[in-house]
Amino acid sequence: MxxxxxxxxxxxxxxxxxxxxxxxxxxxxxxxxxxxxxxxxxxxxxxxxxxxxxxxxxxxxxxxxxxxxxxxxxxxxxxxxxxxxxxxxxxxxxxxNPQQRAAPIHDISTDTANPPLFEALDETRAGARNTLDYGGPDLAAAQASAYPDIAPLDTALAPDAAYDRALAVARDMGWEIAALDPARRRFEATARTPVFHFADDVVVVVTEKGAGSRVDMRGVSRVGRSDQGVNAARIRDFQQRFGG
Structure with missing residues (x-):
């Protein structure tokens, strides 16, 4: 009782x-x-x-x-x-409401023909089980099928201004900046998911294009065969925050 x-x-x-x-x-x-x-x-x-x-x-x-x-x-x-x-x-x-299974890929790039390369971040990064080597044509085809909207960001900003803008957006998004190379307009960073705190490594490269510039970005998850669409979503968010 x-x-x-x-x-x-x-x-x-x-x-x-x-x-x-x-x-x-x-x-x-x-x-x-x-x-x-x-x-x-x-x-x-x-x-x-x-x-x-x-x-x-x-x-x-x-x-x-x-x-x-x-x-x-x-x-x-x-x-x-x-x-x-x-x-x-x-x-x-x-x-x-069963959700469609995410593509079994964890390396997403705005340029799959010539993906930005990591130079400062390497295979020694903490907890990494996935390589930073790009998967080639097979990965590019899988990304095109799963995320056909992922593409470079073209902007009317001059290259130096675009680089500064990209770096400011990255910091606003809470990324941990790992390496800066203003002369070559590129930087590397680590972004973490709010839940579980998974780490995804990111490289951003700005190049001159006509009177403006082009911003390329690549995100690679440290663990897991599939990133559950996180890197593609992060690229979309980055580009939306960056604006034109």
Whole structure:
């Protein structure tokens, strides 16, 4: 009887612990607890079981307190149930609206014929499992099929002004600048995803084109066969922020 009387508090405590666990899965790498791929592995392995446990405990507490007409317990059980359902939301959403699988590529360039090369960043970068060597025609064809809109950015700005603008946009986007070469109008940087803190390495090169200039960009994920479209999305965001 005593356990039944405190079911809501127990369910709320379980939900609180579950919520902390989810936060750690998502942001533990940012806190320096583990590598991004480790947090992602925890997420894929434990999120759904955790959500089921929290939801089940919350539902049980809700029903018990409803039967006993204890409003406080009903509230706590309901909160726990909602937390559990929130954890299950990605799985439920995927079942109701299956998403198309992202292309199995992680190296995206605005110029696939002559992709910008990395010079400062190399194979020793922390946690890297993917090479910085470009995959050639096969990769170019896969990118053209998956992301046909990715192309160089043409701007009316003079080359030096375009380089300054590109560097300012990169800093506004929170990239960690790894190397600058103003004389050649190129820089290398590392961009990190907000969730899991995955690192993607980026090189930007500005060249003269007519009265204006052309801005090329390439992004390579350090881990994973597929980047889930992150590098293509980052290029689009960069170009939109840059403007014409």
């Amino acid at each position: 005593r356990l039944m009387r405190h079911a809501g508090k127990i369910a709320f405590s379980v939900a609180l612990i579950g919520a902390v666990c989810v936060v750690l899965m998502l942001f533990g790498a940012r806190l320096g607890l583990w590598e991004p791929i480790t947090g992602f592995g925890f997420y894929r392995t434990y999120l759904n079981p955790l959500g089921m446990i929290v939801a089940a405990v919350g539902l049980l507490a809700l029903l018990l307190h409803l039967a006993r007409k204890e409003r406080g317990g009903v509230l706590l059980g309901g909160v726990a149930l909602l937390v559990g359902l929130a954890c299950l939301a990605p799985m439920i959403g995927g079942m109701l």
